Amino acid sequence: MKTVLITGSTSGIGLGIAREFAKTKQYNIIFNGLEPNGQEIADGVGKEFGLQVMFSNANMLKPEELRKMVSDAIAKFGKIDVLINNAGIQHVSPIEDFPDEKWNAIIGINLTSAFYLSKAVWPGMKERKFGRIINIASAHGLVASEFKSAYVASKHGIVGFTKTLGLEGAPFNITVNAICPGYVKTPLVEKQIADQAKAHNMSADDVVNKVMLYKQAVKNFVSLETLGQTALLLAADHASTITGTAIPVDGGWNAQ
Ligand code: NAD
Numbered sequence: 001m002k003t004v005l006i007t008g009s010t011s012g013i014g015l016g017i018a019r020e021f022a023k024t025k026q027y028n029i030i031f032n033g034l035e036p037n038g039q040e041i042a043d044g045v046g047k048e049f050g051l052q053v054m055f056s057n058a059n060m061l062k063p064e065e066l067r068k069m070v071s072d073a074i075a076k077f078g079k080i081d082v083l084i085n086n087a088g089i090q091h092v093s094p095i096e097d098f099p100d101e102k103w104n105a106i107i108g109i110n111l112t113s114a115f116y117l118s119k120a121v122w123p124g125m126k127e128r129k130f131g132r133i134i135n136i137a138s139a140h141g142l143v144a145s146e147f148k149s150a151y152v153a154s155k156h157g158i159v160g161f162t163k164t165l166g167l168e169g170a171p172f173n174i175t176v177n178a179i180c181p182g183y184v185k186t187p188l189v190e191k192q193i194a195d196q197a198k199a200h201n202m203s204a205d206d207v208v209n210k211v212m213l214y215k216q217a218v219k220n221f222v223s224l225e226t227l228g229q230t231a232l233l234l235a236a237d238h239a240s241t242i243t244g245t246a247i248p249v250d251g252g253w254n255a256q
Contacts, residue, residue, distance in 0.1 A: 008087030012186030020228025131174035166244025182250030217252030
């Protein structure tokens, strides 16, 4: 059995990816997130697929909690083979009103937590000559949209971080890649529809059709299954020559 640690996996994309890993029955899963029923969600997936799971509510803004999550996971499962840095938040606002504390939280959660966690799992991966780090960036890791200064900066940052660790991991069979999803209908996006409606002075329906899916050639939200299967491909033994990439899974948004 391999072990995968997925941050922010008690909601949205992280939970969707966890379920795709669970279906293979080849991974122990470490769940993480701030949802108060996180343990229940983790146990539910474990029971459904007959897997060993662990849950940690480590806060991405607290490095000591992140290091403890990694050491607890290693104590329980012996190793971490795959790290998926997925936890993330969004805030939509014109720059002049953008709250300082939102900027710091977005950079801390979306970018800096990946630094702490990658650093913590790295020695074990290097020693075993196997590691897969997958960063859930965004189409906004490759292009920008107005009113998302901190988010776009954090996602471009994680793409740069991915390339750097891809190079550093190459001698040790540690691959590091980013997945760049277009819009996925999760709680993060549901909340953003309301915020964007305010920022653009539009109705919620207009935000979905004229702002969000406007940029995607394929006029559908990206599915959790597509993202989970992309992550599984990157995690595979045979994916050893795919590294340092930022793979758009965005319905053609970045083709334009
Ligand atoms: P979500 O709100 O459904 O889930 C986010 C998860 O992160 C939750 O489990 C939450 O508890 C966790 N989290 C947030 N702050 C945390 C903190 N301080 N400490 C620990 N956990 C924390 O959002 P989602 O849409 O599933 O987003 C997941 C990732 O995918 C994010 O990095 C997001 O930027 C990225 N993404 C989302 C979309 C989309 O359209 N939904 C598109 C591209 C990229």
